[in-house]
Amino acid sequence: MTSARPFNFSAGPATLPEPVLRQVAAEMLDWHGSGMSVMEMSHRGKEFISIAEAAERDLRELLSVPEGFRVLFMQGGGLGENAIVPMNLSRGGKVDVVVTGSWSRKSAAEARRYANVQIAAEGNGREIPRDWRLRDDAAYVHVCSNETIDGVEFHDLPHLTHGVPLVIDCSSHLLSRPIDWSRVGLAFGGAQKNIGPAGLTLVFVREELLGHALDICPSAFNYATVAAAHSMFNTPPTFAIYVAGLVFQWARQFEYAGKRGLAALEQRNIDKAGLLYSALDASGFYENRVDLACRSRMNVPFFLQDEALNETFLAEAKAAGLLQLKGHKTVGGMRASIYNAMPLEGVQALVGFLKDFEARHG
Template sequence: MTQVYNFSSGPAVLPREVMLAAQAEFTDWHGSGMSVMEMSHRGREFTQIITEAEADLRKLLGVPSGYKILFMQGGAHFQFAMLPLNLTQPDDTIDFVDTGHWSRIAIKEARRYAKVHLAAVGDGSGIPAEADWQRSKGAAYLHYCSNETIGGVEFPFIPQSDVPLVCDMSSNILSRPLDVSRFGLIYGGAQKNIGPSGLTLVIVRDDLLGHARSETPTMLDYQIHAAADSLYNTPPTYAIYIAGLVFKWLLDRGGLVAMEQQNIEKASMLYETLDASGFYSCPVERPYRSRMNVPFRLADERLDDAFLEGAKARGLLQLKGHRSVGGMRASIYNAMPVEGVKALCDYLRDFVRTHG
């Protein structure tokens, strides 16, 4: 079989070692005679799996005491509603930083439940200077998206905030070290750097629990899930199991410090190839370019189909940009090996030689 490198933005590539480990345990987890997919979520076996997963994630991120880790469902879209239902009252104001598509989806949903104030609005090429943000007085919280998966804009800093800082980290969590203590709540879908789709991760400070509005559905109340240790209802058990294997894979490779260095290497290699070509262009200013999602365009969009066909022939898959913006996009999450980025860079240069 030809070597394939999957540049999908999510669901995304998983570490091969993780998939092989899951394959070996698929029908019989640790001599239990059961697949993880068959286990009771309240049984001893799965209790061990979820307990280890949480402990390993706490170690990876250095999650301090006073924070709960919740393994949930519904993706970031559920969180867009859960946040205002749990952290605001109808007359409260939420400050948002709008840096792209996913910021705007979160803003649209939040407006159903509370007042929204735009502290800053980006133009798609970068992050507005923090000194220019216009924050509202007494906001319930400040929300931002640390990495816009579609636009390829990534925050190189953690904003300062006097109110709880809330962040959608769906596409760059676990890609670098993080000071969790700076945040009130962090959330993200698992299907990029954590595991398969179906799992959503929430890290929430204890003092933000227990304040849900009276009309909040039981399943949308963070306190309910925290009190039940993520087992109020049947959780996405197999996705949690895979996430736990990913956490161990990261720890075995030196944790997030080592992973950040590899991600810097991959992103630098790809951006340097694009910039040096005179043929490809990237819409994001250099200080704000994502290490995870690299959007780019060809000099002549009439060559897009030929580019994608040639890439597929080389085993370079899922490079088509999001339908809302077009162009190309290479997602190079933690599990994308350096060799995959090298193969893409070789193809980028070869395509210029034949079509430039």
């Protein structure tokens, strides 16, 4: 379903499915005859409990989350989890971090407050480094499986063979593709990319990793406490959970290329990314600098050969209904985030604009 709305390529908070936005608007004043907006409900009332339970059930089904994992609805975003994870899992010991870009670098810096952090490998923001130096006695290994800023993605999660749990920050690709849970100890991600509005953070944690939080860990961030209270230890981000639940319903019903659900979303994401990268690669006017083997399907950074044209590019793109294409301030250039809710027509419109801009300014 598309409309005359502009195409929003923001990296997050990001575009949401239009049918979901319309349903939120229709239910704003009165959710299912309750006489209340979801924003007015008690998080312990039967109405909201039914919303939260349905959201977790649909999420588990979409991602095929095994029974041995607890799903937690938390707050603090990915940046908050950079502290919450080591407070829960490090036991004050050793943590290995593979740095592939800006976010994993931030994760390493934050974890140093609570653990002995080793940079097990470090890339240049354009590739996944090889020759990891992993310690057998580390509490866990941390990777960012999709670097939102740099556009580097693990299309296959690493298979650790030394018995140390793998922690993945999957904020930018969560719900865009399946996850091999057999390789994961804990996964986390902010909802504001593929799932819903800012404020909700999703954590998937193996049950055997619960119960080891440092004494300094706040109760509201202790995974065991949150799990025991079914994410209701304190007031959760109720409205964000409600919208995420609607997105999960939309995702379950989504159809594309003869597929349905997560498989359909993944296929469309593959097609969107392929279309955009092909246009960039065919041009001598634009450049994507990420290694072909690890280009992100979700976040596509690119640069104009003549960066003096950057502001003109952004102004003309906005006039054409293509929003939020400016790259992150730390790397510059442009970035198109093409999450689940971005239709194929949006990427086609961007590709058409890229070609037209090059023809006029190249």
